[in-house]
Amino acid sequence: MKLRDLGGVVLAVLLLAGCSTSPVTEGQAKAISSDRVYAPDLVGRADSESAKATFLRDEGYFGSGCSHVIYVNNRKAFAIRQGEGVSLRLQPGEYSFRLETGAGMCPNIATSQDITLKPGSAVTYRILLPSDGNLRLTRIQ
Template identity: 50%
Template sequence: MKRATCAAMALSALLVAGCSTVPVTTDKALPVPADRVYQPEYLQASADRSSTVVVLRDKGFSGSGCSHDISVNNIKVLSIRQAEGATLHLAPGAYFLKLETGGGLCPNISTSQNLVLAAGERQVYRVLLPSDGNLRLTRQE
């Protein structure tokens, strides 16, 4: 009986770990398709938009059927799916970066980060859904 319980616990741990997502690097991330970019000017560099925010969504089974909306100062910029990434070009200053999901089989979850960008600064954020099911937006660089 003890062996069966240990085996069941080990199998459960493997299944939960299998639901975690895996990070995607900037060179491996797929671009967000144009039909899910709602504010294309944020993806274009310009002289006054010298700062960048890179958003990379993990790949993996967990949450793979959901799109996650990325907003800057409550303006929906794009919807990102698993293994995708986008570089947002912003003017130096303070911003409110929000990540939201919901609809269909996906739970309504929202998380956000306040950030301040200096001229020429680059910040990288990871969108992940670990095995605990709590959607996260975490700064990587």
Template identity: 35%
Template sequence: MRGLIVVGVTALILAGCATTPVSLGDATAVPAERIFAQASGAAKDWPRITVVRDSGYLASGCDFGFYLDGRLAARMAVGERFSIEVPPGEHILGAAIVGRALCSFGEDQRREIASIVQPGEKKVYRISARSDGGVLIEPTTMLQAR
């Protein structure tokens, strides 16, 4: 019985720390002062990559850095979105906790994934905090406005 109580309390604690997806319609745009990459010379048919950071308490005091091909493109707060047009082809997308003090430990733990985009294509990615203190970036279809 005691074991069941410990398991139940642990599950409640972890559920309280989980992050929650934010729909594209509910996410707010990253402010210009936290955007470091712009689509320069974007052609009309360049693909668009959109990244949305989850809401929730886990790591909510820290910005998450979104990296495009190894360079910091934007610093994202909870519930924000960032979009950028990129040349067609393969790109490496990354995410890490960025900032000062307690938020400075995560930059060397960046998570990256490969993304191949075709002309005119639009892809959406979700950035979330993991319970072990890391960050996850993954493609998603769950964020469409409802």
């Protein structure tokens, strides 16, 4: 193998490795800046009847230039960047969480999940944009 060919292989491996993302835990996640919280009433104090919905966005290069926005029942709730997390306090009931991207350097992509939250329940979602380009909102708890 020629040195030039080897350099191309090394570059391709580095690019692919740079495209992978890594999940963050709630303890590792940075807080979202208040200027990107569009529905602050959803981030308020919990009572014994409320449910908790946590959203954690992966760290990593791939998708880092993208803006990711979560909508709760078609209401713009927050924008999240890589390595960040936020917990919402919601009243029990039916919810639709929609994740959209499209601002920045990414194509317009959306995905959603529906859930019924019970009093005192807790759910956690992982937000990732893997190298296949398919935006994902995956429930992990």
